[in-house]
Amino acid sequence: MITNLTRRGWTVVCAAVVFVAAGRLLGIAELYALAVVGLGLIAGAVVYVRYVPWDLDATREVRPPQVHAGGNGRVELSVRNQANRRSPVLSARDPFDDGRRWARFHIAPLQPGERVRAAYRLPTAERGLFPLGPLTIGLTDPFGLATVARTAAPGATLAVYPRIDPVYPMAQARGADPTASTGHPSLAVGGDDFYALRPYQTGDDLRRVHWPSSARSDDLMIRQDELPWQGRISVLADVRSTQHSPASLELALSAVASIMSASSRAGRQVRMVTSDGLDTGFGSGHSQLTTILGRLAAARAGPGGSIARGLSVLDRGGTTGGVVVVTTDAATEDDLASIRRLSGRFGSVAMVIIERSAWDADVALRPSPAGRGRNTVVVRVNAERSFQTAWNATVGRPARRSGLGPTGGATTDTPWTGDAVTR
Secondary structure (H helix, E strand, O other): OEEEEOHHHHHHHHHHHHHHHHHHHHOOHHHHHHHHHHHHHHHHHHHHHHHOOOOEEEEEEEEOOEEEOOOOEEEEEEEEEOOOOOOOOEEEEEEEOOOOEEEEEEEOOOOOOOEEEEEEEEOOOOOEEEEEOOEEEEEEOOOOOEEEEEEEEOOEEEEEEOOOOOEOOOOOOOOOOOOOOOOOOOOOOOOOOEEEEEEOOOOOOHHHEOHHHHHHHOOOEEEEEOOOOOOEEEEEEOOEOOOOOHHHHHHHHHHHHHHHHHHHHOOOEEEEEEOOOOEOOOEOHHHHHHHHHHHHHHOOOEOOOOHHHHHHHHHHOOOOOEEEEEEEOOOOHHHHHHHHHHHHOOOEEEEEEEOHHHOOOOOOOOOOOOOEEOOEEEEEEOOOOOHHHHHHHHHHHHHHHOOOOOOOOOOOOOOEOOHHHHO
16 A cells, blocks of 8 residues: 555645745745645645555456457446445546556445445457456545555456457368268267277377277277267468558458357367467367457567468368468468468368458459359458458358258358357
């Protein structure tokens, strides 16, 4: 607990010094008296804030703890008087975004054990990770000359995820990995279905060694059980500062978040790779999606990295399932050619190209219709076609015509909104 003078208190101190100097120069005794009065007020204020007893307990709850850009976020504060006497008039201050903004409340005198609550809305228009707190409760003297503050609740971090558009998941793609292609026929009834035998690899569970086959082949053979059917989707996000303005980066990250959310909702294994080498690895479920959205919330455009680096990281995870590359029309022809060559290694490839007209109203729309090649589609986002419209028209519609849905059966015609991620 540190005692500080307020701006008004420092003004009184400066005025007292001026009065002393003026009284000495002009020989006016009354100026000395004014200086003594001012300094006496300061001393009394310091004694008041240091020795007036009070003990308040406070808690802060962010609802929801994560929110998408443009969503509703609020902080709920609860303050309780733990002392056995009535508390003085206090103030609570909760900074946000490293102190650039804050919420401030006055707390009326509370009886012993009395609790009060307050709430305020958080600014969530921008994506990012925003420090919140620490929450401090302070006492100021009646003249507003001195103040003392105590930390009542520790700091926290609010994650504002990119905006998620309701889009259809990418069509399922076949691949060499059994978890990324069509299911295998069941050969056994009950328990794990037996699928095939394969040679032993370092790290395999020795309890799955098939000893009769190992004896016949003079090599350890592993019993390969049928794995549950689950598609895979990889997304490569181009985050180079040479390709993006702040506005285009937000569009790109929102597109990545939308694709990831739709794919996760459809039960796929999802993975995010960036041009600067970040790799989340494959995973499924709410925890994987939360991890990816957290990385997107903290993402910044940087000078390093390249499409080639991102593609090399992408290959290390296996060339199975579908892959989506999100970039801008500032990408070079070499970059685009490298992306097109992915169609020879992955089951399906989609390029999302964000054109400058999508975020810069001064740039004229260029005629560049979406293209489609063997296992490759190009989704162009511009002033006339938002990402949601372009993706659903180019990628989502073919997925529904193919009869592949979120679980490999009939496809639903309603895209997922992604709101449930924050709950």
